[in-house]
Amino acid sequence: MKSSASPLLSPLLPSPVSSPAPLISFIDLQPDVGRFLDDVLAGLAASPKALSPKYFYDARGSELFEAICELPEYYPTRTELALMRDQAAEMAAQIGEGGLLIEFGSGASIKTEVLLHTLRPVAYVPIEIAAEALQASTTRLAAEFPQLPIIAVCADYMQPLRLPQLALIKASRRVIYFPGSTIGNLTPAEAQAFLVRALELAGPGGAMLIGVDLKKDPELLHAAYNDAQGVTAEFNLNLLRRMNRELAADFDLDRFRHVAFYNAAAGRIEMHLESLCEQTVTVSGRSFVFGAGERMHTENSCKYSVAEFQRLAQAAGFRPEQVWVDAASLFSVHLLCA
Numbered sequence: 001m002k003s004s005a006s007p008l009l010s011p012l013l014p015s016p017v018s019s020p021a022p023l024i025s026f027i028d029l030q031p032d033v034g035r036f037l038d039d040v041l042a043g044l045a046a047s048p049k050a051l052s053p054k055y056f057y058d059a060r061g062s063e064l065f066e067a068i069c070e071l072p073e074y075y076p077t078r079t080e081l082a083l084m085r086d087q088a089a090e091m092a093a094q095i096g097e098g099g100l101l102i103e104f105g106s107g108a109s110i111k112t113e114v115l116l117h118t119l120r121p122v123a124y125v126p127i128e129i130a131a132e133a134l135q136a137s138t139t140r141l142a143a144e145f146p147q148l149p150i151i152a153v154c155a156d157y158m159q160p161l162r163l164p165q166l167a168l169i170k171a172s173r174r175v176i177y178f179p180g181s182t183i184g185n186l187t188p189a190e191a192q193a194f195l196v197r198a199l200e201l202a203g204p205g206g207a208m209l210i211g212v213d214l215k216k217d218p219e220l221l222h223a224a225y226n227d228a229q230g231v232t233a234e235f236n237l238n239l240l241r242r243m244n245r246e247l248a249a250d251f252d253l254d255r256f257r258h259v260a261f262y263n264a265a266a267g268r269i270e271m272h273l274e275s276l277c278e279q280t281v282t283v284s285g286r287s288f289v290f291g292a293g294e295r296m297h298t299e300n301s302c303k304y305s306v307a308e309f310q311r312l313a314q315a316a317g318f319r320p321e322q323v324w325v326d327a328a329s330l331f332s333v334h335l336l337c338a
């Protein structure tokens with residue numbers, strides 16, 4: 001990781017016209033390619049082979065994720081967004097204005113935009129691993145909210161983060177936002193540990209607003225991760241393209257296929273890349289043998305009932321305050337208090 005904070009976007013020069021300059025600063029703690037390589041080599045040497053979903057999000061991966069969000073089969077984004085549009089005023093009333101809003105995995109920040117209108121925080125701190133997506137979303141938000149200070153942090157939120165800048169911001173409370181059911185990418189044990197760290201970051205009196213996908217008819221889940229247009233397959237396979245480009249790997253994309261299914265016992269969708277034949281792949285000079293039909297596990301998306309998630313949050317030390325669920329019981333947004 002690069003240790004210094006580089007003011008990549010800040011301070012922007014004062015605009016010659018009368019509108020105020022956007023108040024963006026950019027802290028670059030993005031994991032470097034060496035970390036990516038170490039993780040991939042360890043994941044391919046493991047049995048079964050596994051790769052972290054955080055590496056899906058190069059520029060193309062972020063674009064593909066936004067395309068997934070528009071798919072007719074992919075209910076989570078439009079359901080959560082509708083919940084935010086319907087309930088953002090009540091959420092803000094419960095949370096209170098003047099907080100410091102910190103978001104994990106902000107991506108395009110579409111739902112955040114809705115929240116910012118009602119919550120009126122003193123500053124916004126998106127923490128996102130994908131530099132391109134972070135830069136695009138903060139530039140868009142700065143144009144829409146020119147008075148809002150934005151501290152954009154390009155970092156892996158699974159790593160310990162030192163952000164002394166945040167201590168200087170006077171706010172009524174810290175509010176952590178984690179939409180998109182991204183928490184589902186972690187196993188329940190990892191999710192609990194993550195929530196413990198989020199609680200520490202929130203501090204006394206802090207709050208967390210978190211989107212969590214609900215358990216439901218497995219057929220609906222299956223369709224959401226196996227769309228007819230093949231965009232999710234393209235998203236999954238793009239990880240191979242990324243490794244070829246960044247890690248001098250030689251994956252042949254025609255020799256792997258996207259596999260996604262609901263594992264009912266574990267309560268999660270699993271995504272894998274399956275080798276279509278016996279083959280050897282090289283990554284930065286290291287060889288890895290794949291058997292025909294052998295799979296690399298690329299993502300989990302854990303689903304929770306409201307009660308299951310509340311138990312998890314309580315075990316991490318949060319107090320569940322309120323939960324909003326859509327009429328079809330597809331998706332939940334929880335307000336947790338420290």
Ligand SMILES: C[S@@+](CC[C@H](N)C(=O)[O-])C[C@H]1O[C@@H](n2cnc3c(N)ncnc32)[C@H](O)[C@@H]1O
Pocket residue numbers: 053054057065077104105106107108109111127128129130133155156157158179180181182
């Ligand atoms: C499922 S998408 C959700 C995006 C957006 N929050 C939404 O609700 O549509 C997950 C986002 O988290 C980011 N992300 C995934 N793992 C991350 C990590 N370990 N650290 C920081 N960002 C991460 C991805 O780049 C992506 O933008």
